[in-house]
Amino acid sequence: xxxxxxxxxxxxxxxxxxxxxxxxxxxxxxxxxxxxxxxxxxxxxxxxxxxxxxxxxxxxxxxxxxxxxxxxxxxxxxxxxxxxxxxxxxxxxxxxxxxxxxxxxxxxxxxxxxxxxxxxxxxxxxxxxxxxxxxxxxxxxxxxxxxxxxxxxxxxxxxxxxxxxxxxxxxxxxxxx
Numbered sequence: 001x002x003x004x005x006x007x008x009x010x011x012x013x014x015x016x017x018x019x020x021x022x023x024x025x026x027x028x029x030x031x032x033x034x035x036x037x038x039x040x041x042x043x044x045x046x047x048x049x050x051x052x053x054x055x056x057x058x059x060x061x062x063x064x065x066x067x068x069x070x071x072x073x074x075x076x077x078x079x080x081x082x083x084x085x086x087x088x089x090x091x092x093x094x095x096x097x098x099x100x101x102x103x104x105x106x107x108x109x110x111x112x113x114x115x116x117x118x119x120x121x122x123x124x125x126x127x128x129x130x131x132x133x134x135x136x137x138x139x140x141x142x143x144x145x146x147x148x149x150x151x152x153x154x155x156x157x158x159x160x161x162x163x164x165x166x167x168x169x170x171x172x173x174x175x176x177x
Contacts, residue, residue, distance in 0.1 A: 025049075028168035029058040030176045034066030036076040036105060036120070041177045043067070043123035049173075050130035057171075058127075059164040061137035065144065067120065068134050068155050076120060080104040128154035135159035135167075 027049045031042040042064070046056045066072040079101045112119075118126065127134065136151055138158040148158070168174055 025052070025054045025173070026167075026171040027054050027056045028164070028171035028174045029056070030164075030174075031058055031060045031064035031067060032062045033177070034063030034072070034076065036078040036108060038064075038177065039067045039073075039076050039120050040117075040123070042175070043120065043127055045175065045177075046132045047123060047126045047130060050127065050132050056127075056131070057133040057135060057164070057167045059135045059137060059159065059161075059168075061140050061161075065136055065140050065146070068124070068136060068151050069146070070150055070152050073120060073124075073152065077101050077105045078108050124152060124154075133167075135164055137161065137164075 027046070029042045029046055031038075033039075042058055046058050049056045060068050066076065080103075081100070124134075134155045136146075136155055136158050138160045141147075141158050
C-alpha cells in the first residue's frame, strides 16, 4: 500500500476532515507611560502588526491613558530632565529650568517632521483604521475622574485589567511599554 493512498484527504474518504483556518497572530500591548517619546513605541508596533494582519489590542493604563485622551493626547511632552538618551545633551541643572521641556518637545517634533515620522494623531488614526483595539483602563479612568467623552473617537469602551488579561492570554506576543 502506498503512502499516498493511506493519507488521502480526498472528498468521500474516511479521513477527510475540514482543515482549520490558519490562526491569526495576536499582539497585546500595555502602554503605561504618557510622554511624547513613550507614545510612539506602542502605536508604531501596533500599526505595523496590524499591517501584517495580526490581531492587536492595546491597554492604556496610568499615564499611558493620556495617549488616547482627547485633550491630553495633543499636549504630550518630552522632558530633558533625567533623560540621558535625549539627542541633545543637557546638564541636569539646565534641564530643570522653566521652558526646557517645551524646547525639548519642540526639537523632537521638528526632528520627527523632518524625517516624515507620523504624528501621534496620525498613528492613532492609522491604528483605529487598521482594526487595532485601543482599550482604556477602567480603574485609571476612575482614579483620574475621566468619562467616556474624554477619549478620542474609535477607542473601545473602558476595560478592566481582568478583561484585558482575557485578550492577552491568547497572545503570541505581549509587550509592556
